[in-house]
Amino acid sequence: MRSLASAALFTLPLLVLVVAWELAVRVFEVSPRVFPDVFSVGGAAVESIADGTLFAHVLASMTRVVVGTLIALLVAIPMGIAMGVSPGVSSFFTPIFRFFSVLAGIAWIPIATLWFGYGFGAIVFVIFNAVFFVVAYNTLLGVSSIPMPLRYAAASLGTRPWQMLWEVLLPGALPNIVTGIRTGLGFAWRGLIAAEMIATNVGLGYMLFVARDFYRTEVIVFGMIVIGVIWLLIDRLLLVPLERATMERWGMVRAA
Amino acid sequence: MIDAWNRGVWGPYMRATARWPALRSIVPFVPLVVLWWAVARAEVFPRVFFPGPTDVVAAFFSLTYKGILPEYLSDSVTRLAVGAAVGIAIGIPLGLLVGLSKRAHSALWPVLLFFQAIGDIAWLPILLIWFGFGLTTMTFVIVYTVLFPIVLNTVLGVRSIPLDLHRAALSLGASKVRVVWEVVLPGALPNIMTGLRNGLGYGWRALIAAEIIVGTSGIGFMMFDARRAGSVVEIMLGMVLLGLLWYIVDAWVLAPIERATGQRWGLVQRQ
Numbered sequence: 001m002r003s004l005a006s007a008a009l010f011t012l013p014l015l016v017l018v019v020a021w022e023l024a025v026r027v028f029e030v031s032p033r034v035f036p037d038v039f040s041v042g043g044a045a046v047e048s049i050a051d052g053t054l055f056a057h058v059l060a061s062m063t064r065v066v067v068g069t070l071i072a073l074l075v076a077i078p079m080g081i082a083m084g085v086s087p088g089v090s091s092f093f094t095p096i097f098r099f100f101s102v103l104a105g106i107a108w109i110p111i112a113t114l115w116f117g118y119g120f121g122a123i124v125f126v127i128f129n130a131v132f133f134v135v136a137y138n139t140l141l142g143v144s145s146i147p148m149p150l151r152y153a154a155a156s157l158g159t160r161p162w163q164m165l166w167e168v169l170l171p172g173a174l175p176n177i178v179t180g181i182r183t184g185l186g187f188a189w190r191g192l193i194a195a196e197m198i199a200t201n202v203g204l205g206y207m208l209f210v211a212r213d214f215y216r217t218e219v220i221v222f223g224m225i226v227i228g229v230i231w232l233l234i235d236r237l238l239l240v241p242l243e244r245a246t247m248e249r250w251g252m253v254r255a256a
Numbered sequence: 257m258i259d260a261w262n263r264g265v266w267g268p269y270m271r272a273t274a275r276w277p278a279l280r281s282i283v284p285f286v287p288l289v290v291l292w293w294a295v296a297r298a299e300v301f302p303r304v305f306f307p308g309p310t311d312v313v314a315a316f317f318s319l320t321y322k323g324i325l326p327e328y329l330s331d332s333v334t335r336l337a338v339g340a341a342v343g344i345a346i347g348i349p350l351g352l353l354v355g356l357s358k359r360a361h362s363a364l365w366p367v368l369l370f371f372q373a374i375g376d377i378a379w380l381p382i383l384l385i386w387f388g389f390g391l392t393t394m395t396f397v398i399v400y401t402v403l404f405p406i407v408l409n410t411v412l413g414v415r416s417i418p419l420d421l422h423r424a425a426l427s428l429g430a431s432k433v434r435v436v437w438e439v440v441l442p443g444a445l446p447n448i449m450t451g452l453r454n455g456l457g458y459g460w461r462a463l464i465a466a467e468i469i470v471g472t473s474g475i476g477f478m479m480f481d482a483r484r485a486g487s488v489v490e491i492m493l494g495m496v497l498l499g500l501l502w503y504i505v506d507a508w509v510l511a512p513i514e515r516a517t518g519q520r521w522g523l524v525q526r527q
Contacts, residue, residue: 013366034386088270095281095503096288102457102502103495106465107476110483111491115305187461193377194465205377212381220382228374235373 036218041225044218053207058226060202064120065192068127069185076132077177080139081169090144097137105130105191109198118199126195127188134184135177142176143169174246182239189231204230281507307489312496315489324478329497332474335391336463339398340456347403347455348448351410352436355444361411368407376401376462380469394466401462405455406448413447414440449514456510460502 018038024030025037032040048054084090108129109122116122146169154168196205204227211219273280289309295301296308319325354360354368376397383393417440425435467476475494482490 009362010366013363014370016363017367088266091273091280092284095284098507099285099499099503102460102506103499106461106468107479107495107498109465109468110479111488111495114483114486114488114491186458190375190377190458190461190465193375194469197377197380197469208378208381212384215385217382217385220385224374224378224382227378228370231373231375232370 032217033215034217036221040218041222044216044222048219048222054226057202057204057207058230060200061192061196061204062230064123064203065127065185065188068124069131069188071124072128072131072184073135073181076136076180077139080136080177081143081165081173083136084140084143084173085169087144090140093140094137097133097140101133101137103129103133105187106194109191109195112195113199120200122199123192123195123203126191130188130191131181131184134187135180138176138180138183139173142173142180145176146172175243178239178243178246182235182243185234185239189234193227281503304486305488307492311489312493315493319490319493328474328478329501332463332467332476333501335394335398335474336456336459339395339459339463340402340452342395342399343402343406343455343459344452346399347406347451348410350403351407351448351451352414352440352444354407355411355414356436356440365411368404372404372408376458377465380466384470389470389472391472393470394463397462397466398459402452402455402459405458406451409447409451409454410444413444413451416447417443445517446514449510449517453506453510453514456505457502460498464498 022038025035030037036044045054083093105126108126112122112125112129116125150172151164151168154164159168192203193205193208196203197209200206204223208220208223211217211223269283273283293308293310296303296306296311300306316325354364379397379400380393383396387393387396421439421443422435425439430438463474464476464479467474468480471477471480475498479491479494482488482494
């Protein structure tokens, strides 16, 4: 009951916003080429759901994100741990990864499209880059921030290398890894939209950019809402719970 | 083998970095550049697709000589600076309002979260319809991008200040304005700095994307223009410059400020 009330309280301002939007469009008689009214956005929603284009665009975008992110995680986490184990090696690699995590995502679009051509490969490469460097950098930081006494203690109790990895290094770095994933996905999501505007013929970014050519603002606004809602869902349903769980379970946070 | 490596190379390196910490952020790039040079030299990939560091340096000098590079660079940096300044000017007061007033929080917080989720770049198409291909569009995108991390982090910072401090200041006779100025703002400063740092990081990327898509001038434009002409050298030059610039801003300006505010005003307790 209480969660229902708080959900209502949360959506109320958004509803007010929608009503204000409709009123503003009516009162000022805004041209639909500048900004659409609520009902035509609803119409665009119904239309694109009915003819399946929305589904195709969302599916294409999500496939790219999932493929790029998974490859990146599979490479980045082992690499980050390997580099973080020795303090000297990790301090050597830190500036390099810092440099590349700055370039993460969008800056790779021009060269990715040149290397892979316009299409799936280039976009997955951009997403891979966005996630890879940020996650590897954070994993490295996470592993090197595990207190040395913990590792000595584990070693002197006879931990095998494999157990050390699995039971000390990975759990210890996990809060940082999850933070890295969250940041990396944020960059990847933005990179995805930008790359799709430039380099493909299907996907959410493409949907927005094509609508611009025909001044179909209702499709643009609908697309923006879809992008916002998908990101909110990813963030609230996947990333935030993941972060909270790892923080409580393995973080160095002590209950006060 | 490993012993010789430790004694001959690694040991001296560790001693040298202990003496001159600046080396630590330069030396690691040396093997990377050498590797890059070797791969390009061996022509593992066709030279047009994968030019070496010497080509990039040559491109740097020729573009600087022609005067294109300094102009684009200053364009990009000015845009980012203007965007950041406006973002800060709006973001911090808004964050204080939302963080301090319960009513403003329940009215604005969901809206803020939603607009933050839409993301800067998704605004580009409709901005292009509104403002055309030009400076307004780009400034809007950057301000939008910088704004949200600052607002959200300011709110977080304001709300994390213990209520006791408020009450203590009030009961000692401080006016509301003074409480905001001397308790809330300093207390939230570490978070505000984190927000600024994130915001600039996102703003930087948004700027590149906007310059690629809107395309009138700037480093992003240079890279995409080079892509059209198929000149990988200029693309790589752009990437190296972007990385260097941000590295300088982040490591030498933002990180020290963050560290300083964190130690000075943060609620970090020495153990």
